Amino acid sequence: MADTQKKNRENRQSLSESESKKILSVYGVPVIVEKIAKTKEEAVRLSKETGFPVVVKGLGAKLTHKTERGLVHLNLENEKAVTDAADAISQEAGNDLEGFLVQPFLTGRREFVAGMFRDQMFGPVIMFGLGGVFTEALSDVTFRLAPLSDIDIKEMIGEIRSQKLLGDFRGEKKVNMQAIVRTLKGLSDLSLADADIAEIDINPLLVQPDGNIIAVDALIVKGKTNEHMPFPEPVSPESIRFFFYPKPIAFIGATTTMGKWGHTLPTNTVSGDYKGEIYLVNPKGGTIINRTAYKSIADIPGKVDLVVVTIPAAKVMELIPQLQAKGIKDMLLISSGFGETGEEGKKLEKELVKKAKEVYQLLKTHFTVQYDEVGSIGRRYRRGDEVGIIVSVTVDFQTLQDNTVTCRDRDSMVQIRVEIKNLPETLKKLFNDEIEFNKAGK
Structure with missing residues (x-):
């Protein structure tokens, strides 16, 4: 360097x-090969050494936009032309002038x-x-x-x-x-x-x-x-295809209240002549915009490619296990309570990402670890999705409070909380069948 x-x-x-x-x-x-002159006389001497025609420029850290200020003189063919150029540059640059650059005219x-x-x-x-x-x-x-x-x-x-x-x-x-x-x-x-x-x-x-x-x-x-922000790992186009070209969409947080995102987004999607299936989710159930509102994601009868989430940030983490159980891999989050709420929200958001990366670094020295560092937590959900994935590890807001993470068995979907400091050793015991999954944590 x-x-x-x-x-x-x-x-x-x-x-x-x-x-x-x-x-x-x-x-x-x-x-370009150039020479530095401290004085007008030296600029003339260096011009002769370089060979005419030459270019003479004003030199100085504060001298920007030189051409516009008349600090660049081109195609100078003799000593007098260099002297005149140096005089003009000195007058224009004033106290900011540190010297002259002499270059061959190319x-x-x-x-x-x-x-x-x-x-x-x-x-x-x-x-x-x-x-x-x-x-x-x-x-x-x-x-x-x-x-x-x-x-x-x-x-x-x-x-x-x-x-x-x-x-x-x-x-x-x-x-x-x-x-x-x-x-x-x-x-x-x-x-x-x-x-x-x-x-x-x-x-x-x-x-x-x-x-x-x-x-x-x-x-x-x-x-x-x-x-410094590390350059993110490349993401294959296939892994995010359903995010941009979903067929069935579920709106979580759908509402009858006009003006809210939970009403505006599904309404616009329907009126925009979207051809795929549209599901609405609201814990109260009932009917919203003349469509059945399911009380939970699990109640949706069909497959879902993308969920659009418009619930408060505090409830988003509770949603992750439901998405995992349904096999939903892509989520568009339109929520509040993170960076947009102010400095406290930004701090919380950064802490969560930082903690997730710490867990990733801790585990990758011992195991093969999948981590989507662009922000989609728990991106791979079921054993059927990724052969060889045994346990999913989720970093959530509780992690920031007690330094624990959620470990979820990819076959049974049983989940436990494990302290981060004990995570590598606990996973080794699980993989070696030295301990039962439901007894490995709390």
């Missing part, structure tokens, strides 16, 4: 262009953009697309979550509309695709290696006539980011 802490000794939010490029080069991003008809930003929910997001002055005008960009796989990168490159610019173009050779792959992979690796980096912007990523790409301008912004 590049030592970005040393690069940012002054605790600045933005790194300078030169500092940014040094870090990016460590991660395989091809960057030609190329095609410009791309690449970068990274951190989403509050999903973490680092990698971007690639058409760059230069067309970035905002045409919005021809694509995104993927880090870490990037080879397939992700291939798809990103294939998704932009400006595909013709990647091939032979007006006398210039096709783009070096491996260089683009290395650049996007480097951004992905850097975003995971340094959680303090909030944003990376490479624009333009210039395509030279020979097809090679080079980062002409770059910026890294450091700032406060959310605590």
